[in-house]
Amino acid sequence: MPAKLSVNVNAIAMLRNRRDLPWPSVEALGRIALKAGASGLTVHPRPDQRHVRFSDLPVIRALLDDEFPDAEFNIEGYPTQEFFDLCAGVEPDQVTLVPDDPSQATSDHGWDFRKHQDFLAGVIGPYKKMGCRVSLFADGDGDAEAVAIAKAIGADRIELYTGPYGGCYDAPEQAAVVLDGLGKTADAATALGLGVNAGHDLTVSNLPALLRRIPQLAEASIGHALTAEALEFGMAETVRRFRRACGQSI
Incomplete structure (x- = not known):
């Protein structure tokens, strides 16, 4: 199966947050990406809201529910109470817990x-009860x-940090x-029944x-390089380029 x-x-x-203006629209560009075949959208709502704002989350949820019900919403963040409440x-559909300092x-x-x-x-259980x-x-x-510890404490997947590879x-x-280390980590996860995602500088x-x-990679979450290419090729064509790179037939 190709990676999603x-x-x-x-x-x-x-980029939107550089001005007190509503463009570029996260919702509009997310819609273009999904129409071009992206399997879902990922956000990382940091406490200072310097990237996506908390107010973006229900807008994206509504976009997916109303227009792309088969697409997934992945939210990344450090597991504070505030983050849990946002989720x-x-x-x-998926919560990716990261060890980020604000x-x-x-x-x-x-x-x-x-x-x-x-x-x-202690924190994984409540997210799983939420249905994530x-x-x-x-x-x-x-x-x-x-990786065995991640499995033992209840994770469904790991997301490989691919920054050093990029x-x-x-x-x-x-x-x-670096790729050899990533592969060995993925193999260990797969042997234990964990799904494998990847993200960062892909x-x-x-x-x-x-x-x-x-x-066996299940999903690649990609933002920086994809957004950079979208400035050159447009969002729809860039999503198609990345889908092909993920092994998908277009």
Whole structure:
């Protein structure tokens, strides 16, 4: 099965937020992406609302419910009470829990599952009772024991943090090393029955190699590179380009 493509609209919202104006519209560009075949939309509502705003969430939920009922809503965030309440208000299909400090510019590491095992075990249950699939952000370092902890505490999937892989865009030998770690992590997850997602700095160029190594990849969540390409090719054509890179037939 080809990997599904979830379009992360944070970069669109960040561009909108540069002015006190309603454009570019997260809703309108999300609609274009979904019409072009994206399988869902991803958001990361940070506490300072510097990317998507809290007010964007019900708008996206309504877009999906009214026009694209088969598409999924994936919400990323650090599991505070405020984040839980935001999720409860819009009932996402998937929640991706990330170990972000509010001061971080973007997600830049996975969970330390050994250190945060008890904390995560205590927060996963309420999301699952809400009806959400729970994915945990994970480093792709080949640590099978860490992946086993994610399974034991109730995760449904892990999302491989692919930032280091994307950062090797001009260093193919290093990219191969990083890809090997990602692949070993994915293999360990699959052996345990965990689904595998991936996200961060994925591009049309580096997705095919990732899919060859991890053919079981369920979903790629892509925002920065996709939004950058949309400035050149338009949102609809860019989604089609990324769908092809994910192995989908267009």
